[in-house]
Each structure stands twice: as structure tokens, then as C-alpha cells.
Amino acid sequence: MCYFEQTRWTCGYWKWGNFRQQCNKEYRTGETCGLKLVYDTTYQSGQCKLCDQIQKKYRRVHKMQTDIARWQREGNRVATIEKTEGDIQEISAQISEIMNQHNERQLKIT
Incomplete structure (x- = not known):
């Protein structure tokens, strides 16, 4: 102790x-x-390092989603759209993992 x-x-x-x-x-x-x-x-005050990482990844996903929408309007970018959608899934999995780490730490000691 x-x-x-x-x-x-x-x-x-x-x-x-x-x-x-x-x-x-x-x-x-x-x-x-x-x-x-x-x-x-x-x-x-402010956010912890995990919250900062989560926000960065959310911003990156948002940018990728706007890029996909733009590419769909332009056309002729099917392979790029598919690759970016795969990247979004990977980043979403990373976000979930970081959020789980954050929630586990919050629950250990109040």
C-alpha cells in the first residue's frame, strides 16, 4: 500500500x-x-492521449468519406473507392480498440 x-x-x-x-x-x-x-x-483539463488519437482517426475517416463521395460523382475511380472503403474499415477497428482501452481504464478506479 x-x-x-x-x-x-x-x-x-x-x-x-x-x-x-x-x-x-x-x-x-x-x-x-x-x-x-x-x-x-x-x-x-482537456483530453487524454487516447481521446486525441480517437479524434484524429475520426477526422481521417470523415475525410475519406468525403473523398469517396467526390470520387463517386466524378466516376472512373472504382479501385480507389474500394481501397479507401477498406481503409475506413481498418481505421474503424482501430477506433474501437482504442475506445475499449479507454473504457477499461475508466472502470478500473473511479
């Missing part, structure tokens, strides 16, 4: 920070017992 700093963003995502205080269960200098307790929480 050693004490660590914690950083928390407005979206609910958090991460452990630096070691702050040793508990009385651990007698070796410089070692921790393995259990982490929050010494102090620093609240950050």
Missing part, C-alpha cells in the same frame, strides 16, 4: 504518476510493496 501520484483527465482516463510515500509494510529502502494507493490526484 505505497502511495503514488495520479493524473486524471476530464474524460475519466487516469494514469499513475511518481512514487510519493512508502507504506509501513515495506521495510526495504527504495522498494514498494506492490499495492498502489493514491497520494494526490492532479486534474488535467
Whole structure:
């Protein structure tokens, strides 16, 4: 039950920070017992790195969708449209994976 700093963003995502205080269960200098307790929480305004990644991928998908719409109006771009649609599916899977990581971290400690 050693004490660590914690950083928390407005979206609910958090991460452990630096070691702050040793508990009385651990007698070796410089070692921790393995259990982490929050010494102090620093609240950050803005979004966490995962939310930033998700937003970037959403913007990229949106651009690809507008490109597909433009290419369909122009015609003669069937192969490009198919490739871009495949890329959209890959990016959507990446978004889902990142969102799952974000949600798991939010549920671990409230």
C-alpha cells in the first residue's frame, strides 16, 4: 500500500504518476510493496492521449468519406473507392480498440 501520484483527465482516463510515500509494510529502502494507493490526484483539463488519437482517426475517416463521395460523382475511380472503403474499415477497428482501452481504464478506479 505505497502511495503514488495520479493524473486524471476530464474524460475519466487516469494514469499513475511518481512514487510519493512508502507504506509501513515495506521495510526495504527504495522498494514498494506492490499495492498502489493514491497520494494526490492532479486534474488535467482537456483530453487524454487516447481521446486525441480517437479524434484524429475520426477526422481521417470523415475525410475519406468525403473523398469517396467526390470520387463517386466524378466516376472512373472504382479501385480507389474500394481501397479507401477498406481503409475506413481498418481505421474503424482501430477506433474501437482504442475506445475499449479507454473504457477499461475508466472502470478500473473511479
